[in-house]
Amino acid sequence: MEQESSKSLQKLRGLRREHKELINLMPLQTGGILTNAAREALIEFADGYSVCDFCQGSLCNVSNPPIRDFVQELLPQFLGCEVATVTHGAREAKFMIMHSLARPGDSILVDANKHYTTVVAAERVGLNVIEVPNSGHPEFKVDVNEYAPLIKEHAPKLILLTYPDGNYGNLPDAKRLGEISQEYDIPYVLNGAYAVGRMPLSMEQIGVDFIVGSGHKSMASAGPAGVTGMKKKWEEVVLRKSGKYRNKDIELLGCSIRGVPLITLMASFPSVKERVQHWDEQVSKAQWFSAELEKLGFRQLGEKPHRHDLLHFDAPALYEISKRVREKGYFVYKELKERGIWGPQPGLARSFKVSTFAVDRQQLGYVIDSFKAILSKYA
Ligand SMILES: Cc1ncc(COP(=O)(O)O)c(C=O)c1O
Numbered sequence: 607m608e609q610e611s612s613k614s615l616q617k618l619r620g621l622r623r624e625h626k627e628l629i630n631l632m633p634l635q636t637g638g639i640l641t642n643a644a645r646e647a648l649i650e651f652a653d654g655y656s657v658c659d660f661c662q663g664s665l666c667n668v669s670n671p672p673i674r675d676f677v678q679e680l681l682p683q684f685l686g687c688e689v690a691t692v693t694h695g696a697r698e699a700k701f702m703i704m705h706s707l708a709r710p711g712d713s714i715l716v717d718a719n720k721h722y723t724t725v726v727a728a729e730r731v732g733l734n735v736i737e738v739p740n741s742g743h744p745e746f747k748v749d750v751n752e753y754a755p756l757i758k759e760h761a762p763k764l765i766l767l768t769y770p771d772g773n774y775g776n777l778p779d780a781k782r783l784g785e786i787s788q789e790y791d792i793p794y795v796l797n798g799a800y801a802v803g804r805m806p807l808s809m810e811q812i813g814v815d816f817i818v819g820s821g822h823k824s825m826a827s828a829g830p831a832g833v834t835g836m837k838k839k840w841e842e843v844v845l846r847k848s849g850k851y852r853n854k855d856i857e858l859l860g861c862s863i864r865g866v867p868l869i870t871l872m873a874s875f876p877s878v879k880e881r882v883q884h885w886d887e888q889v890s891k892a893q894w895f896s897a898e899l900e901k902l903g904f905r906q907l908g909e910k911p912h913r914h915d916l917l918h919f920d921a922p923a924l925y926e927i928s929k930r931v932r933e934k935g936y937f938v939y940k941e942l943k944e945r946g947i948w949g950p951q952p953g954l955a956r957s958f959k960v961s962t963f964a965v966d967r968q969q970l971g972y973v974i975d976s977f978k979a980i981l982s983k984y985a
Contacts, residue, residue, distance in 0.1 A: 629969050631949025633772065633916050636964035637804050637824035640870055644826060647873035648866055656865050664853040665861035665868075666691060676872050684879060685817055686808025687835030691845060691855075692871070693862050695832040696799040696820040697723035700766070702834070702857040703795055703816050704731045706844040708763035715762040717748045717778065719771030724797065736760050744907050744920075746774045750783040757790045764793040764815075770800050773959070774908030775916030777801075784813025793840070799823045800916060802833060803878045804963065805885040809835050816840065821867060826874035831867035888915050891970065892962045898974045902981060907957070915963040921955065927984040928955035938980070945976045 630636055640648065651657060651671075660670045666677040681690035693699040700723065708714060710732030716724055718740040728735045736756060741747040753765055765787055770777045780796055787794035795816040801807050802819025803826065809817045821831025836844060845855055854860040863871070892915045896906045904919040906912065928935045939952035950958035962970060 625943075625948040628943070628946050628948040629973065630964050631947065631960040631962070631973065633800075633949075633959050633961040634823065636915070636961040637800070637826070638822040638829065639826060639964055640828065641826050641874040641877045643877070644828070644870040644873040647869045648828060651866055651869040654865060657868055658864055663851075665864055667853070671869065671872065673868065673872070676875065680875065680879075681833055682835065684875075685802065685819070685833065685835035686810040687817060688838040689841045689845070690833060690835045691858070691862070692821075692868060693832040693834055693858065694830040694867075695822065696721075696797060696818045697727055697832075698830075698862070699816075699818040699832050699834040700724055700795065700797065701727035701730055703818075703836075703844060704728055704733060704764065706840075706846070706857060707793055708733055712763045713760045714764050714766060715753060715756055715760065716766040717750075717768050717771070719746060719748055719773060719776060720766065720768050721772050721797065721799065724766060724768070733763075736762065744905065745776075745909055746771075746907065747776060747909060748778040750779050750786065753783060753786050754790070757786070757792060762792060764795055766795040766797060768797045768799075770914045770916065772800060772916065774918050775800070775912060775914035776909045777913050780812045780814070787815070788813060800914070804882065804888070804915070806882045809837075816844075821863075821871040825871055825878050827871040828867050831863050831871045833871075888963060889913055891915070891967060892917060894967070895962050895970050895974070898970075899977065902974075902977055904977075915961045916959065917962065918957060918959045920957045923981055924958075925956040927981075931984070937984075941980045941983075942976065945972075945979075947973055947976060 657671055661668050667674050677690055677692060704727055708731060713734040713736055714728055715736050718737045725735055738748060738752045738756060767778060767780055767783050769780050793815040796814040797818050798807055799820040803824035815837050817835040819833040821827030822829030844857060848854045848856055893911055896912055896917050899919060900906060903923050904921045907918040907920060924938055928937060931937045933940055935953045935955040938950055938955050949960045
């Protein structure tokens with residue numbers, strides 16, 4: 607037993623990450639790669655409660671480092687909202703909102719492309735989750751007009767839209783859903799885990815009550831970190847304070863991200879604010895890459911033309927190869943890794959997801975050539 611535990615301790619020495627230097631196409635990771643400024647701040651503020659040197663009881667009011675300016679001025683401008691806060695991630699934000707607006711046994715309405723964390727957050731509150739269907743293979747589109755009859759039928763406490771979803775990168779008509787939510791006077795939550803920090807987005811322009819973002823997913827931040835914007839009218843409901851400790855948020859258990867994740871989120875923010883202005887270039891790069899992979903026989907799922915860097919492909923040719931090689935589906939991972947590429951989920955060959963966000967066209971050209979080489983190697 608003692609021998610085993612010393613082996614386990616040994617493994618904790620000199621921890622390293624294998625894929626750090628590879629071309630990164632992993633959808634979960636491309637938007638969360640730190641800026642140099644964040645990498646520096648990470649070391650500077652690495653110690654535990656580092657951001658709390660001058661805290662007077664409320665994280666979002668700390669002026670050194672400038673958390674107050676970030677949360678109370680910069681984030682609301684960026685999100686186009688009246689009030690903002692920081693959370694541990696998108697899922698915690700969704701839970702916080704659901705827990706504040708609904709009671710066990712209530713229903714909520716979400717799109718069929720929702721992330722699993724939406725459902726788990728609802729389960730934790732004890733809610734019934736009703737789904738607005740998608741159009742199925744190959745586009746999996748959500749028509750937001752289908753929310754209206756389901757609102758009438760189920761009287762949900764809130765509606766939620768995933769924008770874009772994490773499976774196909776589809777961007778449904780969020781603005782139209784804003785009109786519907788106003789017509790029925792139902793609070794509307796936009797899950798922008800893959801949008802906030804990648805593309806320009808204004809809560810006010812879309813007409814939502816809440817917007818949820820993920821720092822480690824799309825804001826060049828260490829994890830776990832998230833942001834939430836809301837209309838002023840929800841501040842008292844969602845950011846209500848403890849009866850005993852007047853400056854402590856109940857839903858956030860006092861304070862949320864208190865250390866490295868927050869400081870990296872802040873340090874990257876100037877670059878993130880700037881990078882969303884170049885979203886058009888991201889979209890055209892993704893479309894070009896998708897068209898090139900389709901020439902190799904892969905089929906892009908989700909909306910076409912695609913409007914996001916997250917791309918999902920059916921890959922029948924890779925699947926056929928996986929059936930006859932020793933490594934099965936892992937051969938794709940192995941072949942790509944040997945070529946310095948990291949992205950598609952190891953083990954999957956029938957279909958795979960990639961994100962073109964963190965790489966340039968030249969690197970993508972190399973990725974395309976690598977797929978060509980793999981296909982011809984096994985032809
Ligand atoms: C669409 C979507 N929403 C939410 C999440 C969860 O984000 P977080 O880790 O910030 O809770 C993910 C993560 O994969 C996602 O893809």
